[in-house]
Amino acid sequence: MKKDQLLTRRRALLGGVAALGAAGAAGLLGLGAGGDPAAPAAPAAGAPARRPLKPSTYRLQPLVGHGGPNASRTLVRREPVLRMTGVGRTMVLTFDDGPDRRYTPDILSTLRAYDVRAMFFVCGEMVVDNKDLLAEMAEEGHVVGNHTWSHPLLTELSRGRIRSEMERTSDVIEETYGERPRWFRAPYGAWNRSAFQLGAELGMEPLAWTVDTLDWTEPGTRTIVDQVENGAGPGVVVLSHDAGGDRSQSVRALRDYLPQLLDDGYHITVPRRHQV
Known part of the structure; x- marks a missing residue:
């Protein structure tokens, strides 16, 4: 399929997803004051910081990046968004650290089987050898977010390094997915002022x-399933991984909990960003 046909198909899919999500996910809850200068924030609840992975052998040189025409209009938050708001039993499934050829295709296959869209927060260095998987995400209407280039601990980097990590990743996502990402997630949930501002x-x-x-602790498939099913609720955003280690348990768990969530009446969707 040619790139222009792929992007047209993708935009049509995302338009349908947005329409479906509008009733149950009209927007997102921002925990900080939208337009105020950002203050340092504690790491988000979740997994404690792991040691960063060793640098990839196929890392690219920095690309020329740009923020795009709407970048200056995005408000600086003090804390990350934690959940969706809206009416109904809506949830978002997110997958970090990929794409990985060993696990991402199986996750995409399961999502496709249930006609569900999800979010993938990708690392730029992982995209380089797996561009076809990002094209598949675009084709099927999934949302791709920025998870930095090499998954570093941002709180230990200079502002210039943080910008490079984010900018290079946005560039390779745009090249492969068809548009620049509108969402980002800090590795390890470690946010700071510079991350929010940049x-x-x-x-x-x-x-x-x-x-x-x-x-990521590989606790067993049943434990992962229980974590999702016990934590399910309106507006919940679920964190899983499709790379960064052995993710076979994550693949199997998705096959179990996804149909159960749907049977329980949850609408699995992707969020709509506030238009600002």
């Missing part, structure tokens, strides 16, 4: 999570 400059909203499956 994310806003690049036109992105910060999204954390409500329920951490703790799948």
